[in-house]
Amino acid sequence: MSTPRGTRIALAVTVAVIALVTVVGMWVLRPTGEGRPDVRESSASGVTYLEGEVISVTPLDCAAFGTDPSTTTGAAPAGAECGRASVRITDGAEQGESVQVDIPPDAVREGVGAPLVLLKIPGQVAGSPYTYYDMQRGQPLLLLSIAFALVVVLVARWRGLRSLVGLAVAAAVVVGYLMPALLEGRSPVAVGLVSSAAIMIVVLYLAHGISARTTTALLGTFAGLAATAGIGALAVMQARLTGVSGDENAALQQAAQQIDLRNLLTCGIILAGLGILNDVTITQASAVYELHEAAPDLSPVQLYRQAMRIGRDHIASTVYTVVFAYAGAALPVLLVISLVDQPIGRILTSADISEEIVRTMAGGIGLVLAVPATTALAALVIRSGQGAGQGSGRHAA
Incomplete structure (x- = not known):
């Protein structure tokens, strides 16, 4: 299916506006080198x-x-x-x-x-x-990274190579922009949002090409990010989490008092959901387009319903992925707390476990909401092609 020119323009304008807001936000929140804590004083000369x-x-x-x-x-x-x-x-x-x-x-x-x-x-x-x-761990980590890159390229070929380039760009944004900005006391939520938006724009188009399908997935990703940020911030506030639950966080508070650790927790929730959110939205957008190619006579409502059957299966499996990913990362904390003779309710509401629960639930809600949003948007884009009397030729991926 060929997407009508008017729809392509509308999608392009929407992404351009988001990209412009992202660039302006990154400029306003950019690290300037001022306000960063000087940790050299704590080290011997x-x-x-x-x-x-x-x-x-x-x-x-x-x-x-x-x-x-x-x-x-x-x-x-x-x-x-x-x-x-x-x-x-x-x-x-x-x-x-x-x-x-x-x-x-x-x-x-x-x-x-x-x-x-x-x-x-x-x-x-x-x-x-x-x-x-x-x-020293440099050599085994380097060999593992090389093996990872080789497997990705051998199996996914050029698309895998482009995804690795996108991963490098994402790492550069996190290390070169997000972390310095946070250390200078910029708003963690705002920095997390603009950094995530920049990463997604580059990574999605680089890995999957410029097309209406990719743009649909990108807009669905933005919807999921917004939901994750809003729900995460609200949950952190309502759960009375301070962000000072571990030795590293306490040390960070001492070394960089200008950082709002509560909002930093929300920033971490946003970043944690990026990868899996990207996976869900691109897969769901592709499912809608492929269903249309297989059954071009389906109405937009029927297409949405059929695609959501796939989406529900994806949601069911992804929820397990999110929960077990966080559980694996928090396993030492879980084991330590389990040794303490306290009621299960008190253990689950402790600061350490509460943070993991908020991360899991807020990220999961944003992830789930991104599926119907992406599906509906893709169905609307396809409907515009049907309304313009377009044929059902193969859509560029």
Whole structure:
């Protein structure tokens, strides 16, 4: 089916207006470099990070250390042993030198050859200037990323490659724009909305091409985003959530007091729903167009009803996806809270669990509402083609 010129113009104007509002919003909320907290004052001058490799380990009870190295990765389990390792530095001006470092149980388990990251604090009065910082994870993460990219490109081909480019653009927006803007105290909800809109405009058209079908999915995505933002903000307020429920959030409040953590929670809800919202709307738009191609005599109402049967199945499976995704991310919190002897109602209404419930429910509502919105919009676009007396030729995807 060929979309009438008037409909294409109406869709293009709508997207252009949204894009213009997004660009203006990004300009107004842009990070300027002012107001960002200076965390350098909290770090010792001249601190450097070095990479090293364990060449020998001497087991040692964690309690024997003056400063328990297990605290860098959490309390050591009962019976776990820390160690005193000889580490050969593998980068920097000190490459090839060997130093003594106390390491936690997880590094001890890796044994000889374990790649470590060391912290060197110059001018230390007592003890070695070298301390254990973390394990090196760059190589396995790089290999996993390469494998992911190869699988996507081999299976999805050019469309998969374009989706990877879109993913890179999304990462650039989050790291280069959203995070600096948030750290400068810009409105988290406003920054989250304009960033999400910019990401969706680029990603959808890049991955699926410029067409009425893609535009329909994009507008459905915007409807879902608006619903998610509104419901998320209302739920956070009504549930009396402050956003200060974990150690990281508390540390962020201390380091960057200009950030509104309650609104930051809503911003996180918006971002969390982006990917799956995109999946639902593009799939639903495609379902409407494909149904029309298979049965061009269906009226818009019949087309909507048929497509919603597919949409309901998609909603049912996607709800499980959303819930289990959040449950998996919050599993440690769930286990810790389950150890506390409290009524189930009190556990579920604790700050940590309440945040996950709000994320799940607000994101789920926006996701569900996006399906009928996208379906109705796609049916209206197809109706415009029928009304203009267009044939049922293949629609450009």
